[in-house]
Amino acid sequence: MKKLASLILILLIFFGWTNITHSEAPINEEIIYTVFVDRFNNGDPMLSDQVDVDDPTAYHGGDIQGIINKLDYLKQLGFTTISLSSIMKNASDGYHGYWIEDFFAVEEQFGTLDDLKTLVKEAHNRGMKVILEFVPNYVAKSHPFADDPSKIVPTTVSDKMWLDETVTLNLKNKEVKDLLLNAADYWLTEANIDGYNIHAIDQTPIKFLNEFVVHVKKVKPDIYLTGSVLNADDLTEEYLNAGIPLIDNKVMQGSMVNVFANAGTPVKNLYNKWKSIGKRSGLLFVDNKFTTRFTREIVKNGQNPLTTWKIALTYMYMSPGVPMVYQGSAIPMDGNTPEEVQRLVQFNNGDQDLQDFITRLSTIRKQFPLSADGKFELASSNGAISVFKRTNEDTTIFVAINNGKKTEDVSITDVPEGMQLEDLLSGDIVRENDHGKYRIGLDRESVAIYTIEQDKGLNWIFIGAIISVFVVFALVVALLSRKQKTSTE
Structure with a gap:
């Protein structure tokens, strides 16, 4: 029965029967997959002029065609938006996309503008969106602006990763602003992309950021905007209110890693942290191209990566915010050093059970919009197990997560009389006991997502x-x- 339910969920999501069409879903209902283009998938071996897989600082061959080839894979996993790293033409060895020489051209190692157009078209045909990383702060030292003192300022960025061959742009200069705004127009109109992930908004002058947001929304009123953050301490209220709906929640990222990579830590700690930062949601993630792989944090503590990933993903998908999953997580890929974190995705080593679980989570999130915008409460907690309640006007679900090292149980009472709980993942039923409580018991490092339905008694x-x-x-x-x-x- 469980296998049949899983198969039905996979078929529903693959063929789009539970999908909201790509032009209708608001951004807070998205499920984002982030792609580091050069380190994702090699789809065109002919693009090899600068490729050297033995050199961690050189191109490794990932390209736009490689992403096109994996669209069905991403669709089946339930992702609705693909967020690409910078693809603009870079100086030599700028595989990461931050040494920009031309804001109006595709890096030749990644393909062509026609390749990008094809990617966007094919993604749209599958009900998926494509957003590009837009880098407003830096250009390569070989860019024409780098020789004009009026167009650059001393570099003050706190994170120097990949920025050693760049200069920082003076975003108060009119020519600089015009170039960046025109570049933003170019990709929106020429490639029909759906939006931008604005790089390092905390390092971007707030005045320019406000102007940029207003400008691109005029060009594309339904644009999708996200923002990455280098230093969470620099993220003031001005940035949170700059009109970018989804911003990296680095505070919750650190908290999720601390909780889930340490079995036995109470899950309610995450709820308390969320409340302490003003219930801010934003982009929820456990790792990205700048961090150690979450799998490495798990293994370091002697835990099972598959079970730990499942409970972390459940929290990300079912708590306030938008889940953002870094490439290779469905495998799940390991890595500690930058060289390990930035390896090409090892698709042949994927774990089918984890991929099926991600597909089921995606389907549940789409079936229940309240997982994106419903009220979020802590229903009950006991040791390392917690139950969260998500509600909107007419629906309630309970999300139970046991982060413990042994079987744990917890009881809830906030269920209407005559009803029962059914786990969407396993089909298990929880009924009211003689004390008027619903006792939820979970194995170590496991989860359940319950809906409320009429108690029909035993199925005779x-x-x-x-x-x-x-x-x-x-x-x-x-x-x-x-x-x-x-x-x-």
Whole structure:
């Protein structure tokens, strides 16, 4: 029964029957997959002029065609938006996209503008969106602006990763602003992309950021905007209110890693942290191209990556915010050093059970919009197990997560009379006990997502069918035994 339910969920999401079409879903209902283009998938081996897979600072061959080739894979996993790293033309060895020489051209190692148009078209055909990383702060030292003192300022960015060959742009300069705004127009109109992930908004002058947001919204009123953050301490209220709906929630990222990579830590700690930062949601993630892989944090503490990823993803998908999953997480890929974190995705090593789980989570999130914007409460907690309640005007679900090292249980009472809980993941039923409580028990490092339905009591038809099978089996065994006895006589 469980396998059949899983198959139905996979078919629903792959063929789009539970999907909201790509032009209708508000951004807070998206499920984002982030792609580091050069380190994702090599789809066109001919683009190899600068490729050297033995050199961690060189291109490794990932390209736009490689992303096109994996669209069905991403669709099946349930992702609705693909967020690409910078693809603009870079100086030599600028595989990461931050050494920009031309804001109006695709980096030749990644493909062409036509390739990008094809990617966007094919993604849209599958009900998926494509957003590009837009880098407003830096250009390569070989860019024409780098030689003009009026167009650059001393670099003050706190994170120097990949920025050693760049200069920082003066975003107060009119020519600089015009170039960046025109570049933003170019990709929106020429490639029909759906929006931008604005790089390092905390390092971007707030005045320019406000102008940029207003400008691109005029060009594309339904544009999708997200913002990455280098230093969470620099993220003031001005940035949170700059009109970018989804911003990296680095505070929750650190908290999720601390909780889930340390079995036995109470899950309610995440709820308390969320409240302490003003219930800010934003983009929820456990790792990205700048961090150690979450899998490495798990393994370092002697835990099972598959079970730990499942509970972390459940929290990300079912708590306030938008889940953002870094490439290779469905495998799940490991890595500690930048060289390990930035490896090409090892698709041949994927774990099917984890991929099926991600597909089921995606389907549940789409079936229940309240997982994106419903009220979020802590229903009950006991040790390392917690139950969260998501509600909107007409629907309620309970999300139970056991981050413990042993089986744990917890009781809830906030369920209407005459109802029962059914786990969408396993089909298990929880009914009210004699004390008027619903006792939820979970194995170590496991989850359940419950809906409320009418308590129909015992399923006598199903029970009768099972009994009938055993009766028939017993009769067949008796008959065979009798025949064998007769033949020996």
